[in-house]
Ligand SMILES: NC(=O)C1=CN([C@@H]2O[C@H](COP(=O)(O)OP(=O)(O)OC[C@H]3O[C@@H](n4cnc5c(N)ncnc54)[C@H](O)[C@@H]3O)[C@@H](O)[C@H]2O)C=CC1
């Protein structure tokens with residue numbers, strides 16, 4: 001037996017921490033998964049012998065590169081870009097690109113690790129990857145963003161491809177940035193292939209990709225509520241973020257009869273006790289994606305709403321909560337406050353928005369709690385469908401895609417129940433998602449032997 005076989009959980013985590021110094025987000029993500037996987041593999045010798053968890057927690061490769069560009073004042077600017085290719089056991093690497101000043105290798109490694117399990121849960125053949133740069137698109141002109149994206153792709157193009165690694169959007173990367181990057185890839189390679197998803201409909205994008213993450217998260221939430229004989233009608237919802245995921249989650253909550261009370265950005269949150277209606281959501285979408293403004297402006301635009309500076313919205317009493325902004329935005333005390341105020345269900349639209357302490361609070365309280373890798377998988381699922389459409393050189397109809405999204409989210413919910421049912425009516429969705437995602441990737445890795 002190899003020396004490192006069967007180390008206990010604390011020793012395993014200590015090893016991850018030692019091998020990844022200063023990478024707290026990555027260690028956090030691995031720990032959350034390992035806590036569940038350790039129980040699951042306790043009596044499964046093969047997974048130990050082949051060091052499956054240890055191997056998934058070591059990215060296949062990480063590419064780091066200089067991104068040099070010229071701003072509108074002709075200053076030369078230098079940023080750092082990365083692509084983390086975590087695991088391609090079940091399909092080409094797949095996962096978004098994030099442009100935000102907080103991007104580090106640790107953040108991208110945690111995101112690529114999570115993506116590996118999430119993509120497996122969708123049932124589609126996609127491995128896990130993530131990329132990005134410490135570039136802040138806020139306050140930049142369209143031309144500056146274009147020059148940055150072109151420079152980023154000038155390096156990235158040699159590491160990606162329709163059957164190799166297919167990036168998409170994430171924080172700070174939406175339709176505009178995908179367009180600039182796809183155009184540059186096409187120019188350099190002289191190939192029109194499905195190398196990115198989230199593309200515009202004119203050039204190979206899929207219907208409902210834009211809406212899919214937020215809508216999918218609400219479908220997952222509705223599936224959880226259904227296990228208690230409930231639905232979203234009349235339920236109040238607290239949502240963080242005001243970008244792609246948050247606005248589409250809000251839209252679907254409203255469509256299903258709920259009332260959305262909050263949205264936020266990194267400066268604070270707005271509270272609208274009258275409810276954030278579809279018209280108001282449309283205003284937020286335009287404000288964020290066209291005028292590129294701040295959520296604080298909502299309070300000046302709509303009577304009765306207030307802006308609370310420097311705070312997150314978790315203290316506002318609600319029936320359901322959807323953290324849809326960024327990692328570690330919902331901490332232990334926030335979780336305790338939500339539980340105390342009677343929140344019944346939390347669905348993570350963002351990736352790892354709840355810290356480990358918060359996760360434990362929700363688990364201990366036994367409320368319905370869906371981790372991001374399950375709840376926000378609708379986006380990458382429709383990206384997978386975009387890849388299929390690109391391969392066929394066809395565009396599927398909206399009704400078909402809507403149905404597929406509903407089916408995929410229901411399938412993920414069922415997988416979580418299958419592996420997370422703790423008896424007595426309690427489903428540990430974190431455990432269910434971790435085990436179901438792990439098992440698929442692990443079994444593919446076993447089939448390949450030691451590679
Ligand atoms: N776009 C997609 O399809 C998917 C996104 N996600 C995750 O959802 C989350 C949001 O992504 P998108 O909506 O796509 O990005 P986005 O760029 O459209 O919006 C991000 C939102 O988060 C807010 N934000 C960023 N940093 C913040 C901070 N430190 N504190 C508070 N608010 C902050 C921004 O102001 C903005 O409202 C991220 O965690 C992302 O990884 C997950 C699955 C798919």
Ligand SMILES: O=C(O)CCC(=O)C(=O)O
Pocket residue numbers: 094095096097115118166167168169170197351376377379380381383
């Ligand atoms: O659609 C994709 O490939 C990216 C989605 C993503 O980045 C995520 O699920 O976090």
